[in-house]
Amino acid sequence: MTMSADPQKTFYLETFGCQMNVHDSEKVIGTLVHEGYRQVETVEQADLILYNTCSIRDKAEQKVFHRLADYKKLLAQGKKFGVLGCVAQQEGEKIFERAPYVSLVCGSASYRNLPQMLIQLETGKQAGKPEAGKPLRVTGLDDRETDECFETEFTARTNPHRGYITIIEGCDKFCAYCVVPFTRGKERSRTSDSVLAEARQMADLGYTEIQLLGQNVNSYKDPAGKPGGKKTFAELLAAVGEVPGIRRVRFTTSHPRDFGRDIIDAIDAVPALCDHVHLPVQSGSNRVLNAMQRLYTREQYLERIAWMKAAKRDISITSDMIVGFPGETEEDFADTLSLLDKVGYDSVFTFKYSPRPNTPSLALEDAIPDEEKARRLEVLMTRQKEIQIIRYKKYIGAISEVMVEGKNEARGQWIGRTSQNKTLNFTAPNSSAPKVGTYVSVRATVSFPNSLLGEMVV
Numbered sequence: 166m167t168m169s170a171d172p173q174k175t176f177y178l179e180t181f182g183c184q185m186n187v188h189d190s191e192k193v194i195g196t197l198v199h200e201g202y203r204q205v206e207t208v209e210q211a212d213l214i215l216y217n218t219c220s221i222r223d224k225a226e227q228k229v230f231h232r233l234a235d236y237k238k239l240l241a242q243g244k245k246f247g248v249l250g251c252v253a254q255q256e257g258e259k260i261f262e263r264a265p266y267v268s269l270v271c272g273s274a275s276y277r278n279l280p281q282m283l284i285q286l287e288t289g290k291q292a293g294k295p296e297a298g299k300p301l302r303v304t305g306l307d308d309r310e311t312d313e314c315f316e317t318e319f320t321a322r323t324n325p326h327r328g329y330i331t332i333i334e335g336c337d338k339f340c341a342y343c344v345v346p347f348t349r350g351k352e353r354s355r356t357s358d359s360v361l362a363e364a365r366q367m368a369d370l371g372y373t374e375i376q377l378l379g380q381n382v383n384s385y386k387d388p389a390g391k392p393g394g395k396k397t398f399a400e401l402l403a404a405v406g407e408v409p410g411i412r413r414v415r416f417t418t419s420h421p422r423d424f425g426r427d428i429i430d431a432i433d434a435v436p437a438l439c440d441h442v443h444l445p446v447q448s449g450s451n452r453v454l455n456a457m458q459r460l461y462t463r464e465q466y467l468e469r470i471a472w473m474k475a476a477k478r479d480i481s482i483t484s485d486m487i488v489g490f491p492g493e494t495e496e497d498f499a500d501t502l503s504l505l506d507k508v509g510y511d512s513v514f515t516f517k518y519s520p521r522p523n524t525p526s527l528a529l530e531d532a533i534p535d536e537e538k539a540r541r542l543e544v545l546m547t548r549q550k551e552i553q554i555i556r557y558k559k560y561i562g563a564i565s566e567v568m569v570e571g572k573n574e575a576r577g578q579w580i581g582r583t584s585q586n587k588t589l590n591f592t593a594p595n596s597s598a599p600k601v602g603t604y605v606s607v608r609a610t611v612s613f614p615n616s617l618l619g620e621m622v623v
């Protein structure tokens with residue numbers, strides 16, 4: 166790797182999409198800074214403009230193309246453009262046709278080659294290709310079959326208290342609706358030794374909360390070769406929770422098929438593991454789950470929920486759901502609504518089914534009209550809101566420990582987050598104003614459908 170002599174090289178990076186993308190961006194920023202670039206806040210100040218993109222649903226990728234069209238005028242100023250992430254991988258070289266002023270298209274499986282790609286961008290040379298008169302086009306699109314992860318020591322974490330660690334990249338599940346296996350490539354895990362070393366390093370830097378990330382985090386398979394040294398996901402989770410200084414460990418996103426009881430045992434045994442599980446169900450109907458190729462039944466899903474409900478602590482459960490999958494009948498949708506009642510989620514991310522390139526469900530007939538998807542979404546959200554109103558009310562009077570995340574000056578309230586991942590805002594006497602990143606006890610006094618309000622216990 167080279168350190169540049171030019172201190173003026175600047176970049177602007179905008180991130181769309183999931184936490185995985187947010188964390189990838191932290192690693193991309195760290196890499197660019199190590200290569201001599203300086204991050205700037207506006208496109209006008211930047212030599213290199215990068216978008217880390219998402220293609221999970223239709224609107225996500227449209228946004229990127231609109232943004233690129235907006236910035237076309239900046240080309241005249243000699244700026245370079247790069248598209249990273251899931252839209253980059255999905256659309257590939259087609260991006261150059263749609264936006265000819267783009268010079269770099271790179272999927273997440275190729276990020277570890279970014280330093281070389283930056284050199285190509287800077288020198289204007291494309292590996293192995295004659296470039297006379299041709300626009301500069303650098304690509305990183307051919308690594309989806311790699312066994313390597315994007316491991317870097319140059320991660321530019323933005324929050325000094327809470328940080329992400331990717332433990333597994335890619336996805337091998339191929340749910341019928343999902344673009345991720347095509348954009349992020351095949352599953353590959355980091356060694357538990359490397360994950361634990363990063364966790365210890367973060368603890369040394371003062372981090373107290375770690376979130377383990379993976380598109381399919383609990384499908385983690387330790388590639389470490391040492392006999393007896395391999396850790397299961399639950400063992401790794403517990404080990405991160407036991408790193409001195411680490412007070413909270415979260416993990417996302419779990420797949421029900423790979424969700425073993427040992428994860429709940431670990432949460433029972435290790436106090437630092439947060440009492441929250443995000444377990445996307447997608448649908449409450451076995452017929453739809455089967456068509457979605459989710460590899461579990463409603464009954465198997467509910468069995469996992471029962472394990473959580475039998476845990477020593479009150480585990481908060483959240484989920485993702487899709488309405489209007491092709492062929493979803495009123496009866497199927499009623500099954501989804503009854504699952505909501507049965508589980509009692511604290512939060513559900515709800516989506517209208519959106520057809521995605523390359524996915525198996527593209528070929529399915531019986532598309533649900535958009536108005537009907539919208540109606541079902543509305544019904545689902547209304548029902549879930551009623552459930553949350555009742556669930557959140559139960560916390561009134563209870564004392565919880567929160568991590569202080571900041572202050573809402575306009576309201577004179579501090580922003581806190583509980584181990585269950587609930588927002589618990591609170592007031593505190595001026596004499597004992599808490600510091601961001603510390604942990605304080607708060608008694609909840611008022612409940613809303615999505616948050617709680619309370620008073621700091623002094």
Ligand code: 5AD
Nearest residue numbers: 342343445485486516517518519521
């Ligand atoms: N259409 C709608 N929602 C989708 N999700 C993933 N793919 C699609 C799609 N094609 C939702 C799922 C997933 C969440 C991250 O996004 O609910 O869990």
Ligand code: SF4
Nearest residue numbers: 182183219220221251
């Ligand atoms: Fe979007 Fe999925 Fe890619 Fe994350 S992995 S950025 S959610 S498409």
